[in-house]
Amino acid sequence: MSDQHSLSDLRGQVDQINMQMLDLLSQRARIVSEIGKIHTANGNAHYDPAREAEMLTVLQQSNKGPFSNATIQAIFREIFRASLELEEQQARAKIKVQRKSPDERTIITLPNGAVIGDGSFQLITGPCAVESHEQMEAAGAALAARGVKIMRGMAYKPRTSPYEFQGLGEPGLQIARQVADKYGMAITSEIMDASQITMFMDYVDIFWVGARNMQNSFLLKALGKIDRPVFLKRGLSATLEEFLYSAEYIVASGNPQVMLIERGIRTFEKWTRNTLDIGGVAVLKLESHLPVIVDISHSAGRRDIAVPLARVAKAVGADGLMVEVHPNPAVAMSDAKQQLDFPQFNALMDELNLPEMA
Numbered sequence: 001m002s003d004q005h006s007l008s009d010l011r012g013q014v015d016q017i018n019m020q021m022l023d024l025l026s027q028r029a030r031i032v033s034e035i036g037k038i039h040t041a042n043g044n045a046h047y048d049p050a051r052e053a054e055m056l057t058v059l060q061q062s063n064k065g066p067f068s069n070a071t072i073q074a075i076f077r078e079i080f081r082a083s084l085e086l087e088e089q090q091a092r093a094k095i096k097v098q099r100k101s102p103d104e105r106t107i108i109t110l111p112n113g114a115v116i117g118d119g120s121f122q123l124i125t126g127p128c129a130v131e132s133h134e135q136m137e138a139a140g141a142a143l144a145a146r147g148v149k150i151m152r153g154m155a156y157k158p159r160t161s162p163y164e165f166q167g168l169g170e171p172g173l174q175i176a177r178q179v180a181d182k183y184g185m186a187i188t189s190e191i192m193d194a195s196q197i198t199m200f201m202d203y204v205d206i207f208w209v210g211a212r213n214m215q216n217s218f219l220l221k222a223l224g225k226i227d228r229p230v231f232l233k234r235g236l237s238a239t240l241e242e243f244l245y246s247a248e249y250i251v252a253s254g255n256p257q258v259m260l261i262e263r264g265i266r267t268f269e270k271w272t273r274n275t276l277d278i279g280g281v282a283v284l285k286l287e288s289h290l291p292v293i294v295d296i297s298h299s300a301g302r303r304d305i306a307v308p309l310a311r312v313a314k315a316v317g318a319d320g321l322m323v324e325v326h327p328n329p330a331v332a333m334s335d336a337k338q339q340l341d342f343p344q345f346n347a348l349m350d351e352l353n354l355p356e357m358a
Ligand code: PEP
Pocket: 128, 154, 158, 190, 209, 210, 211, 212, 233, 263, 298
C-alpha cells in the first residue's frame, strides 16, 4: 500500500517536472525564434556550428550525472535541431511565394482568356525556336486545332555553342505575334537581358526566363517591375530553395504573376538529357502557391517518352505541360531530337484527353 503511495507520489513529481521542462522548452523556442529573426534581418545563416559546440561544451562541463556526457549531448542536439527547424520554417513562411494556407493559389488569366493555376491543365507548345513564317504558321494551325492557347515564340536561343543557331531575334518575335494573333493564342518568348523588356512588351503575353538566367537577379528584379506574367525555369543545377528564391525576386519586386517550370536537373544519368524531378514538382506544389508547369522536352531530350512523362506531370498535380512541337523535327534548327511532329502531338493530346482543351 505504502509502495503504491510512493509510486504515485513519484509519478506526480515526474509529471510536474515534465510540465516544467515543457514550459522551459517553449520559453527556449520563443527566445531562439527571436534570435532567428535577427539572423534573417542581417542575412546570416541560422545554423551556427561554433555556437552549438560552445553550448555543448558548457553543458558537458556542468553535467554532474546520472546521464553520461554522450547522452546529454544527444538530448541537447535534438533540442537544437528542433529549434533550428522552427527558425527556418519561420524564415520561409516570410517569403511571398511560400504557400500560407492549403487553398492559397496564384491564378493567371491571359488576354486571350487562357487560365493557368485554377486547377485546369494547360498546354504550352510550339517549336523550340521560331525559324520561319511558314514553320510557325504550320505549327499555329496544328496547335490551335487541338485547343492550344499558349504558343512558344522563341526568337533568342541560349545555345551551348556560339556557332549554333542563335534565333531570329526581333523578326522572329514579329512572326510569332502575327501567327498567335491569327489563331487567338498567347505568345511566350525567352528574354535574355533586362534591356530587351521594352521591345518584348510589343510581342509577348508571357515573359520567359530560361534555365541559364534563373539566377540573374538583375533581370528578375526588372521583370518584377512590369505588369505581365513570367514563366521562370529552374536552373540547370538549382535546388528547389534557390528556385523559389528566384521567383521571390520577381514577386518581391512587385509582379505576383510568376509561374514555375521544372525542366529537369543535371545528374549523372545520360539516357535522358536531364533528370525530371517529379518529386520536386510535388514539393513545389506543396510549398508554393505559384502554378507549376512540367517541361517534358528539355528534361527528357527525347520524344519517345513524351506520353508517360505527360501522364506523370498530370498525375503529380502540375498546372500544365510544356512540350516542343515542330512541323518537321528532322530539319529543326535546334533540339531536333526532342520535338514532336504533329501526329505525335495529336497522339499525346488524345492520350491526355483534356476536357479544357476540347
Ligand atoms: C527552352 O525551353 O526554350 C529552353 C531553352 O530550355 P531551358 O532554358 O530549360 O534549357
